[in-house]
Amino acid sequence: MELNLTAEEAQLVDAVRSLLQRNSTPDRVRASEETGFDPSLWTDLRQLGVPSMAVADGQTESATLFQLVLVAEQCGASVASAPVLEGIVAVRLLARCGDAAGDLLESVCEGDIIATLSLGQAGDGVPNLVPAGAIAHLVLTMDGDDLVAARLNPSGARIENLGCLPLGVCEPGDGVRTVLATGSSARSAYAAALTEWKLLSAAQLTGVSAAALGLGVEYVKSREVFGAPIATFQTIAHRLADDATAIDGARLLTYKAAWSVDEDRSEGEILASMAWLFASETALEVTRDVLHYHGGYGFTTEYDIQLYFRKAKAYSLLWGDPKVEYRRLADLLLVPGCEYVPGGEVT
Amino acid sequence: MNFDIDDSNPEFRREVATFLDQYVPADLIERSRRTGTNHDWGLHRALGARGWYAGGWPTEYGGRGDEGSAEILILSDEMERRGIPFDGLGMTMLVANTILRAGSEEMKRTVLPRALAGEIVMCLGYTESHGGSDVAAAKTTAVPDGDRWVINGHKMFTTLAHESEYVFLLTRTNPEAPKHRGLTMFLVPMHAPGVEVQPIWTIGDVRTNATYYTDVVVPDSARVGAIDDGWGVMGIALMFERTGGGADARLFGQAVRAAGSISTTDGMTLLDDDSVRERLARLAIEREISMLLRLRSQWTQAQGSLSMIEGSMFKLFSAESQVRAASDLLDIFGILGILEAGEPAAPGSGEFTHEYRHSIVLPIYGGSSEVQRRIIAERGLGLPRS
Numbered sequence: 001m002e003l004n005l006t007a008e009e010a011q012l013v014d015a016v017r018s019l020l021q022r023n024s025t026p027d028r029v030r031a032s033e034e035t036g037f038d039p040s041l042w043t044d045l046r047q048l049g050v051p052s053m054a055v056a057d058g059q060t061e062s063a064t065l066f067q068l069v070l071v072a073e074q075c076g077a078s079v080a081s082a083p084v085l086e087g088i089v090a091v092r093l094l095a096r097c098g099d100a101a102g103d104l105l106e107s108v109c110e111g112d113i114i115a116t117l118s119l120g121q122a123g124d125g126v127p128n129l130v131p132a133g134a135i136a137h138l139v140l141t142m143d144g145d146d147l148v149a150a151r152l153n154p155s156g157a158r159i160e161n162l163g164c165l166p167l168g169v170c171e172p173g174d175g176v177r178t179v180l181a182t183g184s185s186a187r188s189a190y191a192a193a194l195t196e197w198k199l200l201s202a203a204q205l206t207g208v209s210a211a212a213l214g215l216g217v218e219y220v221k222s223r224e225v226f227g228a229p230i231a232t233f234q235t236i237a238h239r240l241a242d243d244a245t246a247i248d249g250a251r252l253l254t255y256k257a258a259w260s261v262d263e264d265r266s267e268g269e270i271l272a273s274m275a276w277l278f279a280s281e282t283a284l285e286v287t288r289d290v291l292h293y294h295g296g297y298g299f300t301t302e303y304d305i306q307l308y309f310r311k312a313k314a315y316s317l318l319w320g321d322p323k324v325e326y327r328r329l330a331d332l333l334l335v336p337g338c339e340y341v342p343g344g345e346v347t
Numbered sequence: 348m349n350f351d352i353d354d355s356n357p358e359f360r361r362e363v364a365t366f367l368d369q370y371v372p373a374d375l376i377e378r379s380r381r382t383g384t385n386h387d388w389g390l391h392r393a394l395g396a397r398g399w400y401a402g403g404w405p406t407e408y409g410g411r412g413d414e415g416s417a418e419i420l421i422l423s424d425e426m427e428r429r430g431i432p433f434d435g436l437g438m439t440m441l442v443a444n445t446i447l448r449a450g451s452e453e454m455k456r457t458v459l460p461r462a463l464a465g466e467i468v469m470c471l472g473y474t475e476s477h478g479g480s481d482v483a484a485a486k487t488t489a490v491p492d493g494d495r496w497v498i499n500g501h502k503m504f505t506t507l508a509h510e511s512e513y514v515f516l517l518t519r520t521n522p523e524a525p526k527h528r529g530l531t532m533f534l535v536p537m538h539a540p541g542v543e544v545q546p547i548w549t550i551g552d553v554r555t556n557a558t559y560y561t562d563v564v565v566p567d568s569a570r571v572g573a574i575d576d577g578w579g580v581m582g583i584a585l586m587f588e589r590t591g592g593g594a595d596a597r598l599f600g601q602a603v604r605a606a607g608s609i610s611t612t613d614g615m616t617l618l619d620d621d622s623v624r625e626r627l628a629r630l631a632i633e634r635e636i637s638m639l640l641r642l643r644s645q646w647t648q649a650q651g652s653l654s655m656i657e658g659s660m661f662k663l664f665s666a667e668s669q670v671r672a673a674s675d676l677l678d679i680f681g682i683l684g685i686l687e688a689g690e691p692a693a694p695g696s697g698e699f700t701h702e703y704r705h706s707i708v709l710p711i712y713g714g715s716s717e718v719q720r721r722i723i724a725e726r727g728l729g730l731p732r733s
Contacts (some may be wrong), residue, residue, distance in 0.1 A: 001646050002349040009348075066348055217728050231730040240730070241723035245660040249636035252643060256350045256635075259682075274632045323625065330624035333631055334603060341637035342599050344630035345351065 005070075010184040012063075013070050019044055020078040026304045032081035035158070036166035037135045042082045045110075051087030052109035055095040062095070065196060066258040069203040073251075076207025079311045083114055083132035083166070085200045090115035093140050093193040097147070097180040104138065104149055104178065113137035114154075118170055119319060131318045133168020134159065140180070140193070141170065145190055147186035164315020199261065199272045201319055202254040202279035205312065209247045209279070209286040212308040214290040216240060216290030219305075223295075236293055243286045250279040267340040280316035287312040352642070355417045362423045363399070363418075371431055375387030379432045380688070380701065383554030386468060387498040394422065396464015400440065402571065408447070409460030428596050435468040435507055441587040442469040442515045446534065449572040449580045454534060458513065467512035469534075472558060473581070480715045482517065483527050483578060487560060489506055489518035496570070498535065498563040504712070508544045508556040511537050515584070516560075520573050530577030533569050535560070551705035588713060597630055598702065602676055605694040609680065617679060626675045633668040640664055656727040663719040666709035673699070673706040 023041050032038040036199040060195035068088050075084045092131040094105040108115045109312060130139055134173050152170060159167045181189050217240065220231040230236055257271035287309040291298035298305050354360065370393060379385050394400065402418035404410020419440065443462045446454055461467045478484040498518060508514060517709025521529030541563035547555045572580035581632045601616045604618040617623050640661035647654035676699040677684035688697025710716040724730045
C-alpha cells in the first residue's frame with residue numbers, strides 16, 4: 001500500500017493547479033460562460049501537455065490513468081472552461097485504435113483539432129448531446145457495429161444548459177468519417193473509453209466538491225450572525241465534517257479505481273462505477289450545503305459557490321441519471337460468479 | 348499510488364485460517380449472541396497458547412521478540428472475516444500496548460506475559476453514568492494513602508468486566524485541576540475487595556456492565572503513567588483502539604444470497620427487483636469507502652503519524668454507514684425483515700436483525716459521531732470551537 005503521490009505526480013498536480021489558479025479564476029470562468037470555452041486557457045493547458053500526455057511520444061511515456069485523474073480533479077476544482085476530460089478520453093481511445101486512427105491522434109495532440117466522445121445517451125427522437133460538441137472538430141462514437149471518428153464543423157451555436165457547458169448535437173453520419181474499429185474490438189474499445197470517462201468525471205466532481213468545501217470553510221469562519229461566526233454552530237460545523245469525510249472517501253475510491261484500471265484488474269469497471277456514483281452524490285450534497293450556508297448570498301450570481309452548484313449537477317448529468325448507473329453497477333456486482341468482494345479482503 | 352494490501356505473511360494467514368475453520372465450534376457465534384459475552388475462553392486460550400498474541404513483543408514480557416509482529420493483525424482480520432467475536436482480545440491488547448508504553452516495570456513483568464499467553468482479559472473503565480461521551484468528566488476518585496491508593500466511584504459500560512482480570516480505570520486524582528489535568532490511570536484487579544459488577548443488558552445481543560468501586564485499595568505499582576497524566580495515557584490507548592470495525596465482511600454476500608432465495612412473482616426473486624439491487628449496490632459502495640478510510644488511517648499510522656483525523660473520518664463514516672445499511676437490509680425483505688434468528692423464515696438466519704440491533708451502538712461508543720465530527724471540524728477543517 002502506498003498513498004503518497006510520486007514526486008513526478010506531485011509536480012504535475014502543482015503545475016496544473018498553479019496554471020488553473022492563474023488562468024481559470026472565477027472571473028475567467030464567468031466570462032467564458034457565454035460559450036463554455038476559454039480558448040486561451042485551452043492553449044495554456046495544451047502547452048502543459050493536456051491532453052497529449054495521455055499518449056506516449058518519442059521521449060516520454062504516456063501518463064497513467066491515475067495521473068490523468070489528478071489532472072481532471074484540478075480542472076474540477078477550478079471549474080475550468082476547457083474540454084480536458086473529452087480530450088483525454090479521445091486521445092486514449094484513438095491511441096487504442098492504432099493505425100486505423102491515421103493522423104487523427106497527432107492532430108488532436110498537436111492541438112489542431114479538439115476531439116470529444118459521444119457518451120451514447122441518445123434515445124429515439126432525442127438529440128445526441130455531446131460534451132464539448134459545440135467546439136469539437138471530431139467526435140468518437142459508435143455507429144452500428146463501428147467505432148467511428150466523425151468530423152464536425154463546430155458551429156459554436158449555444159445550447160443553453162444549467163452548467164453553461166459547450167454542448168453540441170452530433171448525429172453519426174454527418175460529414176467525413178473514419179472507421180476506427182469494428183465489431184467486438186470496437187465495442188470493447190468504446191466501453192473502456194466510457195469507463196475512463198466515468199473515472200475522470202468522478203475525479204472532476206471530487207475536485208468540485210473539495211473546492212466548494214474550501215469556499216464553505218472560509219465563508220462560515222468569517223460570516224457572523226447572532227453575534228458569532230456561523231462556524232461555531234454545530235449544525236454547520238458537523239455537516240461540513242460529514243462533507244469533508246465524504247470527499248476523502250470519494251477521492252480514495254476514485255484513486256483506487258484509476259489504479260485498478262491502470263493495473264488491468266478485473267474490478268476496475270466496478271470501482272469506476274462506484275467512484276462516479278459516490279463522487280457525483282457527494283458533489284451535489286457538498287455544493288448544496290455550502291450554497292445553503294451562504295444564506296441568501298449563495299443564491300446570488302455574485303458569489304462563486306453558485307458556479308460550483310450549477311456545474312456539479314451539469315458535470316454529473318453529462319454521464320446521465322445516477323439511478324441508471326446504480327442499475328449498471330448492480331448488474332456488474334450481482335452477476336453470478338462475480339469475484340469482487342466489496343471492500344476487498346479484510347485487513 | 349498502490350492499493351495492494353500488504354500481506355506480509357501469507358503462510359501465517361493460511362495457518363490461522365485453517366486453525367479457525369477447524370477449531371471454532373459452529374455454535375460459538377450463536378452462543379456469544381445468546382450470552383451477550385463476545386469472548387470465548389476456549390478459543391482465547393488456544394490462540395494464546397500458540398503464541399499468536401505474542402509476536403513482536405519483548406521476550407522479557409513473554410513476547411517473541413521481533414518475530415511475528417504482524418501476526419495479531421492478520422489473526423484479528425481472519426476472526427473478523429468469520430464473524431468470530433474477539434472483544435476480549437481487542438481490549439486486552441489495547442491495554443497491554445498501553446502498559447508496555449506507560450506501565451511500571453513490575454506491571455509489565457506480571458501482567459503482560461499472562462495477557463500474551465491468553466490467560467487473562469482486561470476491560471476498559473472510562474465512561475461514567477453522568478459523563479457519557481465526556482470521558483474526562485470522570486468523578487471516580489483515587490486518593491493517596493501512604494504508598495497505596497483508595498478508589499471510590501463507578502463506571503458504566505465496562506463490557507467484559509465479568510470475565511476480566513483487570514480493569515483499566517480512569518480516576519480523578521486532583522479535583523482542583525482543570526478537568527483534563529487531574530486524571531490518573533490505574534490497572535485495578537477485578538477480584539480486589541470492593542469491586543462489584545452488575546450486568547446491563549442491551550438490544551444488540553451484547554451484555555455490558557456497570558462496575559462499582561468502594562474503598563478499593565491498590566498499591567502505587569497499579570498506577571499506569573504519571574500522577575495526573577491520565578489523559579496522556581488515554582491518548583496512548585486511543586492509538587490502539589480499533590473502533591467502528593469495518594462491518595462484517597460477510598454481510599454483503601449474505602444479503603445477496605438471501606435476496607436471491609426469496610421468491611416474488613413469476614419466478615422472480617427479490618434480487619431481480621431494481622430497488623433491491625440499488626440498495627445492495629449502495630451497500631457495496633459504502634463498504635468499499637469504509638474500508639478505504641480504514642486502510643488510509645492504518646497506513647497513515649504506519650508512516651509514524653497519529654492519524655487522528657483519518658481515524659475519526661473512518662470511525663464516523665463506517666459507523667453511520669453501517670446503521671444505514673442495517674436499516675436497508677431489513678427493508679428489502681419487508682415483513683420477513685423483522686424475523687429473528689431461530690425463525691426458519693428469517694432472511695440470512697436472522698443475521699440482519701442482529702445487525703440492525705447491534706449497529707445502532709456504533710455511532711455511540713468509542714467516541715460518538717458527534718465527537719468525531721468535532722475533531723474533523725476543528726482539527727481537520729480549522730473551524731473554531733463550537
